[in-house]
Amino acid sequence: DTAVSQTPKYLVTQMGNDKSIKCEQNLGHDTMYWYKQDSKKFLKIMFSYNNKELIINETVPNRFSPKSPDKAHLNLHINSLELGDSAVYFCASSQTPGGGASGELFFGEGSRLTVL
């Protein structure tokens, strides 16, 4: 069983379209994240939810809207896609957001978004 799974794995779309990426974790973790990894491999946090509540919201365009229907799921919807949105989007989860090794992140396989 995959611990953190995200779909789709690959997404190719035109500028201006709207797309969603879904993420599910079966680890029983309370905290989930979206990270963006650009072509230079820089991994940057976008959002974090703890028990369905938004706790981290980095400086991300409001075209990006996360939604957590329950603590095992965190989805990412992107409106009006732009060329610069092309990247790999990683979902991750951790046992807690707090201190200790339990803050270790478990990553999904990534969703590679290409905007043409």
Added chain:
Amino acid sequence: GQNIDQPTEMTATEGAIVQINCTYQTSGFNGLFWYQQHAGEAPTFLSYNVLDGLEEKGRFSSFLSRSKGYSYLLLKELQMKDSASYLCAVRGANAGKSTFGDGTTLTVKP
């Protein structure tokens, strides 16, 4: 804010030892993580340090000096499969947020 520096690339020989350094400046400190990421794959957890000193886990060890804002990842008995990107991540004052360095791409040659 947080500033994390690591070398961009390193090359080493199979069977050798390599040390990957990470220096950081943070407002608050709640731990430092090392992750390994093979090309086209997700990052996977390697180690965690929150107190000064060395943590050993098989062929991999990680060291932390909080006063110097410095950590290193030591890989012993290098294998070809260790060729990957190694990411240093620091958890700062906001304990829920880990900030990643740009990563060090390690190439292991025969």
